[in-house]
Amino acid sequence: MNIPASPPLLNPDGQHILIVEDEPKLGQLLIDYLIAGGYRPHLLANGNDVIPYVEQHNPDLILLDLMLPGKDGLTLCKEIRRFSEVPIVMVTAKIEEIDRLLGLEIGADDYICKPYSPREVVARVKTILRRCHRNSAPQADQAHLVVDEGRFQASFKNQSLELTPAEFRLLKTLATQPGIVLSREQLLNHLYDDYRVVTDRTVDSHIKNLRRKLEQLEEGEPFIRSVYGIGYRWEGAPCRIVS
CATH class of the missing domain: 3.40.50.2300 (Response regulator)
Structure with missing residues (x-):
């Protein structure tokens, strides 16, 4: 050392x-x-x-x-x-x-x-x-990520993200709680609305796909960080929610 x-x-x-x-x-x-x-x-x-x-x-x-x-x-x-x-x-x-x-x-x-x-x-x-x-203190014009709940759509720096419903829910859950580590179990609770039985690895699969789509728009942005043994947290751009 x-x-x-x-x-x-x-x-x-x-x-x-x-x-x-x-x-x-x-x-x-x-x-x-x-x-x-x-x-x-x-x-x-x-x-x-x-x-x-x-x-x-x-x-x-x-x-x-x-x-x-x-x-x-x-x-x-x-x-x-x-x-x-x-x-x-x-x-x-x-x-x-x-x-x-x-x-x-x-x-x-x-x-x-x-x-x-x-x-x-x-x-x-x-x-x-x-x-x-x-x-x-992110202002509206600083929020590069926009999550439109009413339209079930998201965009990053005015570029539309083509997300599945599960990916949209994951993005919203993580991005609206920046810096907070969310366990796989917590994320599963937001993933589906029909109470289907899924495993923790389902979250990992959706996170992988979500990361890939985000990084296609902005390579090098941290976005989602894995916290070993616990889950994931959002480290990307500020998020603005549109109802």
């Missing part, structure tokens, strides 16, 4: 990243890489210090370790969500699916498992902040 040769200078105009990590070496490593990436990080090692800091300083993103002295990461995530929509990335050594699902259900935006590359963490931070900025 390559660490920057000399400590980079803190960018006073960089976005404020709160690191909550009780391992000093790991915390310092994240600080070094985030500063090198142009961010303004701050490190806390005890969970009891987090809520007062967030309330006072309003960081742009939180890298939140799960196992902490004082309050644990899940408790903190739940408490922060009562008063703030700040993006939260859970960082932990726990890799069981139930832990990932629980972390995301209580309001975490992403989940990184140890051991990890600090470069990957910086890349995730960049992606999440860009997505949150893009989705923070």
